Amino acid sequence: MISSDNAQTFAWQFNENDQEFSLQGSLRPQRVDDLTGCMTALENAVSTVKGRFYLNVRRLVRMNNVAFQAIAQKLADTCTNRPDLNIQITTSSVVGWSTRKFAALQATNENISVSEYDSEFYPGQTFLEEGGFIPILRTQTKLTWHHEREILRRHGMQPGLQMADICCGIGDFAVLVQKEFEPGRLVALDHSKSSLDYARKVADEFGVRGIEYVFGDASEMLLESNQFDFVTCRHSLQVFNHPEHILQELFRICKPGGRVYITNEKNSHCLGEPRSETIQWTYNEVAKLWAHFDMDIEFGPKSRRYLQDAGFDDIKMESFMVTNLDGNPQDFADIIQSWENVYAGQMAVERGDNPEFIARFRQGFQDHIFAAKHPKGYAGWPIWVASARKPK
Structure with missing residues (x-):
């Protein structure tokens, strides 16, 4: 009552x-x-x-x-x-x-x-903030934006919309959207003060105006209901131990007839050649490591089910592969190195893994980097995109 x-x-x-x-x-x-x-x-x-x-x-x-x-x-x-x-x-x-x-x-x-x-509620927050992720996030967005700028259009993004970017992180995606689509309003919300400070700094340096940065809890947002035409939440549901709570809030703030757009990963499907076997072993272990900390780096293909359960309809879903061919292979290698630093560093140590396991774990990341930089190599990082409409 x-x-x-x-x-x-x-x-x-x-x-x-x-x-x-x-x-x-x-x-x-x-x-x-x-x-x-x-x-x-x-x-x-x-x-x-x-x-x-x-x-x-x-x-x-x-x-x-x-x-x-x-x-x-x-x-x-x-x-x-x-x-x-x-x-x-x-x-x-x-x-x-x-x-x-x-x-x-x-x-x-x-x-x-x-x-x-x-x-x-945010079991991975310390890893994301203190584990060295912030310096590499802009590189990740640069490589994913290569794909997402067109995917967003297919999922309903267009100029003039009232938009919210929830779990905006360091704000680089919001800046790119503001420049590319010029939404009528853009609210960028995150739970990390350090990330938001960085986001404001980047927007100021790039001369980007019009983004409203908000400090808030994505599962309990102090934002009014039914006010946004397009709501994004990228690479975030996989970090929460109760992603359904986030989806309930995304549903609430979205206007009837508006759309929610989410991206998530399935890290065990990362691939590389040569040295594919050690790469595959390491990314299977990444999934187990995240599960130990109540996070789900395998969330990507589950997006459709979660969106349906949250009450959305007209679900659109696709995937894309970020590769070493999307730009400078060193950019891809830098992302993988940052993963090794956090996963085989702070997270594995905190889980209590022995030195022999960590050494083998690290080797898979190094082999993925080798594949990315090899003149005949190929390395990939798959991402799932899903969007859905809030019924009128």
Whole structure:
């Protein structure tokens, strides 16, 4: 059940099955009495649960001290009256103040704990940000854009559309789209502050204007529903442990009749010649490595099923192969080297792989580079593209 206070721009919901009480919106009462309905609902919810009670504030955009003090006191009283109950507060890093504010309760009450939802939902975030990916992402986009500029047209992209690029990363794709298609509006959203800082810098250096960069959680976007004609999300569903949550949000912000466009990989289908056998072995192991960290680098061909399950229709799907023949073979080699650095470096070590395995693992990447740079060689990296319409 969802309830709200007409005098306030916030709402609350209690899920009995999950024992979770959620707050969302802007919680800024003038006095405690303004919260009577919400606080009564919170008290009633606590009285019905056992073991662990969840307070979810990850969609609470604003909260003043009146509200925080009232909720903090209610939780403190609960800890005193119900010592058998553990209280788990779930915040979001994209709403910067929430973790800091509620952490104070954790420090003074041993039965209260605070966790950031994003850190659990984005299992690969540290690898992507800290593992050396940012320097190579522009090279990847340069090689994929060679194919995608025409694929986008086939999937419905045209000038003047209201567009959102979700999980925009360092923003290079958004810049290329802005220059090529001149959308009427372009919002670029990402969960990484460092990536967005880089994106703004690149756009400024290239003199590109009109891109609205937004810091946000792709699974809980603070964007209004039904506002974009074309929504893109590239190489991202494969990084999340619950891609269906992202698709639900892409569906929500897309206008009825609009389209969502996604790209993802199936890394075990990477190929090269000569030395194909060692290359194939390594990329099969890449898939297993990602699965260990609750990510799915094999997601590409699954796109159609996921789009159908999310409620889309008119699904279009195709694939393309980025190769060493798309430009300078060294660019392709640089991408593979960056993969080796992260996969056979930080990720394999964190999984606990032994030195012998890592050495063999690395060899496959080096053989892929050898194939890319060989004068008679061929090396490929396959990508699946899918788009679908939100029914009218």
